[in-house]
Amino acid sequence: MQVPAPFEYERATSVDQAIGLLERLGGSARLVAGGHSLLPMMKLRLADFEYLIDINDLHGELGYIRLSDGEVRIGAMTRHRELLESDVLAEVFPIFRDAEKVIADPIVRNRGTLGGSLCQADPSEDLSAVCTTLDASCVIRGPGGAERVVTMEEFHVGPYETAVGDSEILTEIRIPRKLERAGSAYAKVERRAGDWAVVSAGAAVWLDRGRIVDARVGLAAVGPNTTGIPEISAALRGHEPSEELFQVAGAIAARSCDPVTDTRGSADYKRHLADELTRRTLRKAVERARS
């Protein structure tokens, strides 16, 4: 049995109370939501915190998926399983269901949360790639109820590092809805079911009268953080979708990413996958936008 170093444990009863605890305990405290990344790291003694503040009781406050005309708001405590099973979300952004199907296993999905995934800021994190693809923004709440909203690019400041301060909580993800026909898709190559991505890619397109009004691609596991690639969006906008266009996008993806060789695969292979999966997800996203 792997056992963590000693720590103290508090169970938060509200977001503001959790923030109060964070304010008091500072950097020696860490929030635990699903705990499927944090607890193994503590057991392996790769992470060592004096206090854990359990926010699972905040699911009532922060576990939701709300659609309005302009955007989708998802609470940070929304669990993987809820994202997987939400028909309204799948209707608007099928990329979520695509991704959730290949995230870990049912046991992890029952506990793990959207906010936890984003805050873990693992370079291979699937939901970070999804949120990057969808141009999501993150709502961060601090002491006194102060809220700030940051983009995904701002949110992730490095591997395992985010813009969330010591006494702040990520409370919500906001995803803009556009008026045009939207389609999105996600694809992942893994060595085995439940493994982290060798590479994964998300794509979203918005079509108007057959032309691409906007398109976004987000990649995971090919750089320090999940990567959005503005050059792809620029190359696709205004054009009619075609295999040639997807190839252009794939080539941009391959040359824009920054993978490293590791036990999951060689850098060359990952670059190839960035290309291949970009084309596949764009193809699928367009197909969905048209249907």
Add this chain to the structure above:
Amino acid sequence: MTDLQDSKLTEFEDNDQKPVGFGRMLRKEDARLLRGRGRFVDDVQLPGMLHLAILRSPFAHATIVSIDTSAAEASPGVKAVVTGETLKGLGLAWMPTLSNDVQAVLATDKVRFQGQEVAFVVAEDRYQARDALELIDVEYDVLDPVIDVRKALEPDAPIIRTDLEGKTNNHVFDWETGDEEETARVFAEADVIVQEDIVYPRVHPAPMETCGSVADFDPVEGKLRLWSTTQAPHAHRTLYAIVAGIPEHKIQVIAPDIGGGFGNKVPIYPGYVHSIVGSIVTGKPVKWMEDRSENLISTGFARDYIMRAEIAATNDGKILAIRTNVLADHGAFNGTAAPVKYPAGFFGVFTGSYDLKAAHCKMTAVYTNKAPGGVAYACSFRITEAVYLVERIVDALAYQLEMDPAELRLKNFIQPEQFPYTTKTGWVYDSGDYEPTMRLAMEMAGYDELRREQAEKRARGELMGIGISFFTEAVGAGPRKNMDILGLGMADGCELRIHPTGKAVVRLSVKTQGQGHETTFAQIIAEELGIPPADIDVLHGDTDNTPFGLGTYGSRSTPVSGAAAALVARKVRDKAKLIASAMLEVSVADLDWVKGAFQVKGDPGRSVTIQDIAFRTHGAGDLPDGVEGGLEAQICYNPSNLTYPHGAYICVVDIDPGTAEVKVRRFIAVDDCGTRINPMIIEGQVHGGLADGVGMALMEMISFDSDGNCLGASLMDYLIPTALETPDWETGYTVTPSPHHPIGAKGIGESATVGSPPAIVNAVVDALKPFGVRHADMPLTPSRVWDAMRGQATPPI
């Protein structure tokens, strides 16, 4: 996804019919195991029990300059901190390995692999013990490690085993089998020679339960009780007696329920010895249960053979000879579990199932700065490596000759009339009839149809592969004249006692780790005596109440101990016959045995059951002259030969040409393990072994960086397959009984682990034929398959 077919449901209903003898029935042990009533080592709780944690080396190769334990000793709850120096004083710093090498119990001079045991802490609970490890201050002087096995014998390679007097290199042993000259002569005359460098990477058995022990030394009685995760409790007890100097009768080794072994629980690990020392030092019971990372980085690995394979044949596909040169990575200590005279295990069966003119193998084994072992992983003593070698190189020959790989194999099989068949490396295959097994697998697969489908798909640019492997194993070690482990002959005992009411208890020297001994052995006794399996208790794993024997590994339980069980039952039956003759007042010659009863010849109405006889042997009244009361017997069985199960496996894979991901679509496994005792248990073992094969072929490998850091220290990094990577297994069987085994049974436990990796690799290589690929090494991860597609396959070293 396959729906549960009606036929399968019917089959499952049959399970509960409880045959009196061989047949399909649910496992007796499952009620306990499935309902959480199993008792594993970690379930053992003793009054006052302390907990032990081990400090392990962060470096692959480093001199220990100093160790300061004072802070750890002062840590809350800590009862003892023990270092190599402490053990040195007790003469326990080193212990013998299973291959007559020595291994450090705790490092004294230097550490030789990452994860090596440096010190241990005994404390009141697991947390305190673990926390105190952080407080032990070890100063290391880091040395260059030997990680690339190919460089281990270079003149400037750092010497790992400086503890061995006069050791000036990293050489462990050279070994040779077959006839080098004759093989060279046959090669010289061959039309075709194909050569491939084939690597079987280092893998780990990764049982669900890690290793551990609870030691309880009673200073008054001088008796040591040791619960431990061992596949060989009796052999372990003898070794503890020899190493620790505790009289053997004062040691009780108890292997309770074991959560998987696969060879991982054959060796004696330093941790077991630590718990014994910890108990002696503190006077309390001490539990050591390693964590997952410790299990993966420090306990017995498997394989790690780099093999150059060459095959010689005629143009029309008659295989003439095979030769191979092997470089074996044995890690820092030679801990291979194999009979003493077989340093390379049974690798000599690399001649496979084919009738050859000549064969030769030369092997060199070396030390590296990696964990010791070479134990197993269901390898039947290195047969896994041998079968992979031959089945891979035969496929490479088929590629070269542009012959169908099934046809090539069929053309070269040893023929039924050639058995017993002596191979060119001296193994005497007891029985076999290969072609029907192969034909059945081909028929189940729809082989010709699959080839047609493949041709169509290739024309469309799709990648589909069909892989075949045909294996012959040598399992069931001894015989003791050739085979011993550290001087202990590889025989097994069995004791059978029939209670007055006709219920029975059978005591085994082997020990299940999940194979279903409690059912299989009850069925063997049931078949011989006609007592229902439910009425037979199977005891095993406790040295105080079972006969001596060498334990369960190398698929040896049924070939050796199963024979002992059948023979001990026959001894009981022979005695029962004398009593029956007295009870029925006829001579023994006038009795017929009908399962479960003796009846008078020609008068079926007059009979006595085995239960009647059992009561009589304990009952009132005299027994026949010279017959003692009681109905029991014991035996120690020494097999006259190994048994040689065989099988034909066919695997179908699809590869995504864009991502190089391999999907195993179908897997057909036809096994011939001779007489089948419980087909459900056999299928279960085959299913497990096939899943193992998927793991090894596609994802498993213990890899290291150039500093010797193990890159597979958790199950996130060391991948084992899930249900999603494994297809719905299609199993079949043929039956070729072993002529020398009392019930004709052969081992089955490792067949699928041995036979499946080559089938899967052959399928992947076959799928990549359009890219001109003739060989690619495991593990065939998407990245490595993509390399192969581009002609850039590399060995996984």
